[in-house]
Amino acid sequence: MPRFLPLAALLTLAAAAPAGKFNKTLSAGDQAPAWADLDGTDGKKHSLADPKDTPVVVLVFTCNSCPVAVGYEDRIIAFAQKHAGKVAVVAVNVNTIPEDRLPKMTERAEKKKFPFPYLYDPTQQIAKKYGAVYTPEFFVLGPDRTVVYMGAMDDKSPPADATVSFLEKAVEAALAGKKPEVGETLGRGCKIRFERKRTDDGE
Numbered sequence: 576m577p578r579f580l581p582l583a584a585l586l587t588l589a590a591a592a593p594a595g596k597f598n599k600t601l602s603a604g605d606q607a608p609a610w611a612d613l614d615g616t617d618g619k620k621h622s623l624a625d626p627k628d629t630p631v632v633v634l635v636f637t638c639n640s641c642p643v644a645v646g647y648e649d650r651i652i653a654f655a656q657k658h659a660g661k662v663a664v665v666a667v668n669v670n671t672i673p674e675d676r677l678p679k680m681t682e683r684a685e686k687k688k689f690p691f692p693y694l695y696d697p698t699q700q701i702a703k704k705y706g707a708v709y710t711p712e713f714f715v716l717g718p719d720r721t722v723v724y725m726g727a728m729d730d731k732s733p734p735a736d737a738t739v740s741f742l743e744k745a746v747e748a749a750l751a752g753k754k755p756e757v758g759e760t761l762g763r764g765c766k767i768r769f770e771r772k773r774t775d776d777g778e
Contacts, residue, residue, distance in 0.1 A: 595759050598725055600706025603758035607634075607716045608704035613667070613694040614677055616684040621692050623720065626663035631723075631749045632716040633664045633742065636707040639683050640674045641765035643732055644710040648687055650734060651711070654742065655691045662746055664691040669699040670710075670768045702767055709762035715745045715755075723749045726760030 595602040611622035626632055635651060637644040655664040666689070668675055677695045684693045696702070705714060705725075715724040724745030729737040741760050748755035 597761045598706040607720045610701045616681040616693045629663040630718045631662045634714040636712045638668045638670045638675045638710045641710045643764035647711045666693045669696045669702040709764040712762035717749045
């Protein structure tokens, strides 16, 4: 084996390295993957281009079936109401079990009076493009729609125990045109129910 690798080989190895410390697809500073024509509980189609007049977008992967995600709903609602006009919160569910499909999502959104779009992607591609693993998991997108922050909303799941809001700090930095001190944390919650591909022999 040669002692020195060609530059092209070194670049290939660098490109193959994990993107983030926890997220294996994206890193802070990457351009956010776009989504388009996702069905919402409001009966409309939605895309990343919709909140074009809003400086910051917060994308949260969530669902109906995860108790941790459900436990964060009131915090997400309060966050969206606090930052209305400056931050567009968008929730996306990619699970495909009956409890997480669009009809049940619509019931949930109406019951909780979500002040933000709740979108469904049964192809699960948007979660894969963002490298999302948990519900809930948050992504802050800046004015140029690059990823400013990704990970957990705060440092503790029980509301009374949370002492640091990573999401709040990241949004404040993004609105000020700065990078947050913490650009990535490990998400917490239930694993997204990614569908396993069947092989030709049915396994």
